[in-house]
Amino acid sequence: MSELQHQTWSRLNDLEYAPAPESRDIVSIRPNYGLFIDGQFTDPGSHQGFQTINPATEAPLATVALGSAADVSRAVISARRAYDQVWSQMPGKERAKYLFRIARLIQERSRELAVVETLDNGKPIRESRDVDVPLAAAHFFYYAGWADKLEHAGFGAQPRPLGVAGQIIPWNFPLLMAAWKLAPALAAGNTCVLKPAETTPLSALILAEILQQAEIPPGVVNIVTGDGSTGAALVSHPGVDKIAFTGSTEIGRRIQRELAPSGTHVTLELGGKGANIIFEDAPLDQAIEGIIDGIFFNQGHVCCAGSRLLVQESIADEVQRRLVRRIEQLRVGDPMDKNTDVGAINSAEQLSRIHELVDAGVAEGASRYSTTCTLPDKGFWFAPTVFTEVSQTHRIAREEIFGPVLSVLTFRTPEEAVAKANNTTYGLACGVWSEKGSRTLWVAERLRAGVIWSNTYNKFDPTSPFGGVRESGFGREGGRHGLEAYLNV
């Protein structure tokens, strides 16, 4: 394999598109936010606060309350009261009405939500507008439909809700993860205490406004912002019947250890090191797009990212040549620009983690290619990067980088592809690219992963279950299967 180089005789990014920024003015972010408990926002002055910033500029956006153990306790008590007195008593079709209303309100305020998400998270407005927000609405619509049909979901004649669900969500898809957690829990008759990620609390707080607009009964959903200590208080609260966590494997392991002796139900959606397997008979142009979507979508801040590219050796050189050409084409920069493909890294902490692993990749002997794009001076940025000559033993082939960094490995036979894909402690998602259906099925049967995409990658739909095996966690979100996590079955 030769060193990667970019050919320049017909460049794919020569034409300068003039900036087409989405307007910030359509959203009014309050300077201070309290917690959303029992249907009301608490007084921001009564809490210790922390700043949330725009990772693309490092400019502060708002001061958000840091939920204490006492705050968590109040939220759980409120949720318990709402569960006992209102939500668990309410017929499914009435619960459905609230969920439909939330879905409609998300659609109505979609532009505002997209802007807030992009400001707070750093992801391109194109993605928050076309993926995050529409999918969040779709999840509420989908589970609204289940609320009065639970007895037909295959979990017995009268499946019961669990009670109070504590839900801790990550920063990579803040609103979408809130929807993934809240919609099935509420449809099944649970009440919720949601803890948004420390660096991305704002869209959940807009969602709290939407919940008020929808007139959902007080206490059915409580949103407690904060840091790791807030999440820890929620996990250890004895009044919580269920913990649903999405985040790192390390924290997931800690939660599972802590809750193992208790009766608390747990589902965990953790890290991954997804293999995107390209056979020589793949539809190559689409496979290249799939590789790009697999690792550079959302700056690679995707637990199911196709961060390991497994490419058949007979086409490895061609794939790498095309890949270099394609990543040079990516428009990296202002997330608010509608033409931006890759936005900002979410936090300084995450950026340093990416740097650490990339440095390790170079030190261990892999060959690094980063795009020649110029990065903004302010904010947290990392140029899209591809590593070739990667071995299975390299850290960049084993550890989750959670950034725009792809490790390319090769294989010779389908057996070898499966063996390499499975040679990881994770098991969240894989992609298989081949025009030959029988081969795709043969490979898919042998991959140890919760999600397998065929000739596509990073496609999500509320009707389709999502979740991992092994160190990627357990439990499913989405689809009929997603109800099981919130029913006593």
Add this chain to the structure above:
Amino acid sequence: MVSLPLRSQHAPEIGGADITFAPPARPSLLGSEAELRVALGGLSGVDAVGANARVAALGTRSLKQGTKRALLDLAISMIDLTTLEGMDTPGKVRSLCTKALRPDPSDPSVPHVAAVCVYPDLVEMARNFLGDAPVAVASVATAFPSGRASLNVKLADVREAVAAGANEIDMVIDRGAFLTGKLGLVYDEIVAVKEACGSAHLKVILETGELVTLDNVRRASWLSMLAGADFIKTSTGKVPVAATPPVVLVMLEAVRDFAEETGVVVGVKAAGGIRSAKDALKYLVLVNETAGSAWLTPDLYRFGASSLLNDLLMQRAKQRDGHYVRSDRFSGD
């Protein structure tokens, strides 16, 4: 003696006295129909879902200000202004040529179009109207649009158009032959037409609306390029489905890959059904992000269209003046 369960009645006995194994001639596919089949069959397939998704994603590119103005002008200069009707007359051709030279008489900064495209019998007339102006005359030929005529008739059609002054010939491939797998026939016909063209540029119309699948579009593109096409063109405009963004995407991928493999740079012409400036700009984004900036020139990318021109002029005026003017402001043809 081992008796093998052979199905053949004439199974030779192993070790029989009269069996000789003559070394066979080294088999060759070169120059045969099979060679084309193997070569084109080896092209990577196209996943239609993925191609559609790519087109949809690129369709959300937002073009503003200077970029938009530049691309509107570029699109005008890429137009093959076309009239291909049974009722075409000298008057119609004259007004087409006038419009081609000066699309908007009130604004001399509007560029002229790339070419006018007419039937062969009107080529001479068009050339006379255009004079020495740098607007090419393109002519459809080869029994356009069906292509259902003998090769001799097709070649005569081409020769007459070239003799009458056509700078560019738009031929149709034999879709019937392509769809029955007679790739050699299609190939030979293109080669013959190319030869008949002499110095005229050859655009090969694939009629993608009749080839239907994107896999066929890719194979037909390569077949045409291997046979010597200077341009590959989507459609005649005479069947219900004309140029679509996924088809143009696949053709752009084909010319890009062909140039990388062979060093020969072939152009693309999207023809039929492109009526709005908005659509035209989407196609230019597709060109920019698939084949690259080298193709953003009338020498390598064209629009076969007639009503598109006025919408481009209208959007151009909007960019210039900040407001729309009524469509009557621009001449009908």
